[in-house]
Amino acid sequence: MSTSLTFTLASSQTSYPQQKSETNSLAASLPVVSPPPKAYLTDSYAASLAEKEGHRGWEDYQEDVLPSKSLSQPLRNIRYIILNIYRRLFTVCFLINVAILMWITVKGGAETPYIGTIIAGNIFAAVSIRQDHVVNTLFKTFTAVPQSAPLWVRTTVARVYSLGGTHSGSSMAATMWLFYFTVKVTQDLIGGRVSPELVGITYTVLALLCIIVALAMPAFRRLHHDSFEMTHRFLGWSATALLWAQTILLIRDYKSPSVPLGAAIIRTPAFWLVLILTLSIATSWLTLRKVSVKPTVLSNHALRLDFDYATSVPGSFTRISSSPLTEWHSFATIAVSGRQGYSMIISRARDWTSKAIAEPPNEVWVRGVPTCGVMNIVPLFRRVLIVATGSGIAPCAPHVFAKGAEIKLLWTSRNIRKTYGDAFVDSILEAAPDAIIYDTDAHGRPDLVKLVHHVYKDFDAEAVCIIANEPITRKVVYGLMTRGVPAFGAIWDS
DSSP states (O other), X not given: OOOOOBOOOSOOSSSOOOOOXXXXXXXXXXXOOOOOOSTTSOHHHHHHHHHTTTOOSSTTGGGOXXXXXXXXXXXXXXXXXXXXXXXXHHHHHHHXXXXXXXXXXXXXXXXXXXXXXXXXXXXXXXXXXTSHHHHHHHHHHHTTSOTTSOHHHHXXXXXXXXXXXXXXXXXXXXXXXXXXXXXXXXXHHHTTOSOHHHHHHHHHHHHHHHHHHHHTSHHHHHHOHHHHHHHHHHHHHXXXXXXXXXXXXXXXXXXXXXXXXXXXXXXXXXXXXXXXXXXXXXXXXXXXXXXXXXXXXXXXXXXXXXXXXXXXXXXXXXXXXXXXXXXXXXXXXXEOXXXXXXXXXXXXXXXXXXXXXXXXXXXXXXXXXXEEOGGGGGGGOSEEEEEEEGGGHHHHHHHHHHOOSEEEEEEEESSHXXXXXXXXXXXXXXXXXXXXXXXXXXXXXXXXXXXXXXXXXXXXXXXXXXXXXXXXXXXXXXXXXXXXXXXXXXXXXX
């Protein structure tokens, strides 16, 4: 029976978490070094590699000359950074709302309940696009495109992991509309049409949304991620509760006196939108439970956890916690072929992961279902180069084991056997005997863009998928995309 593991790296919902950075910058070139020692391999693999000592798959990459980047630098930055798919989705969502607002203003305004429905619709879109089952359905739909489809079609649908742009665009639009709504209800209060309670709650909801949006800005989120998560969660719950009160008061204050409140409520679209978005939030928490876990300390840098309560698919992640109300950590999953369960590898990164490795848990809290992430797109391509740095091997391993497409693995890391253990490394090499394992302790840090491009051309891959820390991911994806290579990696959008 083949072994397939399920790994999780702490991250957000649609992207994998940052691992501890191995480097903040890449060396300009790889130093000339002696052949790698065989001690870090099992005898069989050492013998296998000894037979091809003259070619390790990367030793001549420094001689390559990278193709020139497309476009001028300003246009490249606009195309691949400023207007990436995430930001395009954000822009489309936001500008559609701006256009509707301008049209309403030109037409002389709209009734306040109508504006309330637009606000509810935007919040509904922002919440539902992050719901586990919605995310999984979208990934399943987009990745169902056959490998026979043109490459440009497959590389386009593969950007499904950028769906967070809809979340942020709709959230910003809801906040914009709420400003307009606040002006309207204030005017109606002066005219004696609405209750002070509705106006007070509206100002409170507006303040909460403004705080949520401000603290979700990338600059704050990266530096204070734990604070971002807590405020996003608790202020979001508070805003949802107040949204219920606002919706009911809005219906009550604007309904015809001859219509009973209950009848008016069920006829109002905003009520149903708020109901569905509330259920969307609740479904994840209704599955909250504590489960048993079998820990295996791989080294002082890594811990493996084995679960048996659910099964995952390659390219998915799940959330675990020791304190469910305050913090959650997402990790890539590795399914265990032939039986219920999955595994995850936790790599030392911050305080929580360090404590988990030092004091391995026997129970953890979980919620929701394993959710698809960026690596779920691998089956879209016939031949894929998978690049992992350090513990980025965790989300990549399921595809190596599943063998659903022709895979070439490039794994750069420090002393892999000492860090991840013989059993795991042997399973990787057994599933992918032609894998290129680049030991940065032995050979120094590579010019990763040039190395990846070299292996990509040598393997004749259709696409490159990389799991690394944020600076390396952005550098490699940009360096490849600007040279016409389809490249995919996490985008750290939450």
